[in-house]
Amino acid sequence: MPTDSKPRKTGGKSQKKPAVTPSPARRRELLAAAAEVFAAHGYSATTVRRIAEEAGLLAGSLYYHFDSKESMLDEILSTFLDELWAGYDAVLAAGLGPRETIEALVTESFREIDRHRAAVAIYQNESRQLAARPRFGYLADSQRRFEKAWLGTLERGVAEGVFRPELDARLTYRFVRDTVWVAASWYRPGGHHGPEEIARQYLSMVLDGIAVRD
Amino acid sequence: MPTDSKPRKTGGKSQKKPAVTPSPARRRELLAAAAEVFAAHGYSATTVRRIAEEAGLLAGSLYYHFDSKESMLDEILSTFLDELWAGYDAVLAAGLGPRETIEALVTESFREIDRHRAAVAIYQNESRQLAARPRFGYLADSQRRFEKAWLGTLERGVAEGVFRPELDARLTYRFVRDTVWVAASWYRPGGHHGPEEIARQYLSMVLDGIAVRD
DNA sequence: ACCGTTCCCTAACAAGTGTTAGGTAGGTTA
DNA sequence: TAACCTACCTAACACTTGTTAGGGAACGGT
Incomplete structure (x- = not known):
């Protein structure tokens, strides 16, 4: 693999257009x-x-x-993230309460997994190593926005008294984030459960717990 | 990469001992x-x-x-799994109730992550593709035992009335399993929280939920 | 002094890697 | 008919990959 010495800086946006015009x-x-x-x-x-x-x-x-092979990866990931954030931004702009925001974010996430299963799986496996490279800087940006949205909602929920204050918010954020997205590794579209049903079950577990209440 | 045409079948156990004796x-x-x-x-x-x-x-x-490079991977993973199952078997043999078994399994899992962070991360990233290859068949075996232990405990808990029956057990199993093990991707030994504290927080979330009770 | 063992290096190998220059068949436009 | 464009193939390139054969330095035992 020749180290790419050529100065390319696409960043998921404009490619160096070749003379030809592929469809x-x-x-x-x-x-x-x-x-x-x-x-x-x-x-x-x-x-x-x-x-x-x-x-x-x-x-x-x-x-x-x-x-290049790398620009295929770039285009796959940036296309996915663009669509993901379109959905997320709509949720975040809706002015919902903390609990409803979490519910909407989780549901939206499982819908994205349903639509972009492969891209999500790639993101899961490669984003950590890619985010350090300049070309994939938008992955790090996205991660920061992601944490801000989720962690902020969790903390707002604690402040408003709808989420339990004993839980470490950052730890909870990591658990919630990971559980949602690793679903891409076993989820198969058209399978037994649709994205909304999976979101319902997951929210039921994470909001109310799996233990029977006294 | 030359496709390994040589008939090796170590399976994580006995290697073809070379003439020399490395320490x-x-x-x-x-x-x-x-x-x-x-x-x-x-x-x-x-x-x-x-x-x-x-x-x-x-x-x-x-x-x-x-x-070979592959036998390094083999030894890393099989060593880790051997130690993991030593801990798991001890828990499963203790004759605890379903809730206490889940608690002990989770705690043991975070301890294993603390001790074998790198091996767990490798297992997370590669086991899916490796399990299909004959040499790494023990990965598939381990996955089956894993599912049996966790899913069995969850179902026993539902039968005994300590876990909520509305939840899909297999879905819950996947959520619990994934959330525990992906922790290896962000966990750093000697960090802010030790394995026991992380296990406590996680169990609190997954057993009782993050929402405030009425 | 000799031998054997342990551990590493040197120098190369064959296969596989991403990538490119140049060619070509078929369709569309002039 | 000629020119052009799209989409692909052919055949190679420079480089990296896992792996190996052979050698050598340090050291302990005899």
Whole structure:
């Protein structure tokens, strides 16, 4: 793997447009195939030849549509995060109470997992190592906004007396965050439970606990 | 990466002993270094040259102690699982009630994370893909025992009236399992909270919920 | 002084990696 | 018909990968 010495700074937004003009529809098809392979085997264990095979063409042909393997990953993740934050921002702007905000965020999260299963799985596995690289700085930004939204809501809930004050808010935030998102590792769309049902069960557990009340 | 065509079937137990006799102490040092790098960058993104650099020797020298990169991974994971099940079996053999069993399993799990942080992180990231390979079949076995222990305890608790019956047991099992083990991704030994304190907080959340009771 | 053992290094290998330059078939436009 | 564009293939490139054969330095036992 030649270390990329060329100065690229896409950051998930504008690519260095090549002279040719690939169709966006075909791009999406290829990205979907790439996302599945990335999610199943991990980014660095995935070869471009494997992606190409899955998509029904040869490795070199991928470079007509994308300028590198890394930019495929970039586009997969940034597309997912854009859609995620569209949903989150709508929830956060709705002016709900803390408990209702948590409920809406959890439900929205499971819907995103339903729609972007592969991207979420990739995000789970790779974001920690990627966030340090400049190109993927938006992952770190997103993580900070994420913590602000969830942790802020939890703390507001404690202040307003709807969440228990004995719990360490940051610890609770981590537990809630992790449990929601690791669901992407076992969730299968069209399976036994839909996203809303999973969200209901999860909220029931995390809000009221699994123990029977006295 | 040459596909390993040689017939090795260690399965975490007996290796094909080479003519030489490397010291077990040195092996443990090198495995600790390897585990850190595997945990930080992922198994397949880790080169043996990086492991060697971290351990203070050259890549080829690792092959005096181990016969492949894969067998290092094998030894790291199987050592961890052996110790994990020693702890779990002790808990399961104690004849506790369902709630106390869950409490003990959770506490034991966080203690294992405290002691084998790197190995747990590797297990989290790689076990899904590894479990399919024959050499790592013990990972699949362990997963089945794991599910049996946790899910069985949850169902026993519902039958005995200590856990709420409305919750889907398998879904609850997944949530509980994931939340406990992903802690390895952010836990740092010697940090603000010790394993017992984290277990207490987690159990408080998952047993009684985060919402204030009426 | 000799041998054997332990531990590491040197130097290379074959296979696989991401990537690219140049070509080509088919469709669309002029 | 000619020019052009899209989408792919062919064939290679420079480099990295896990792994190995052979050698050597330090050391203890005899």
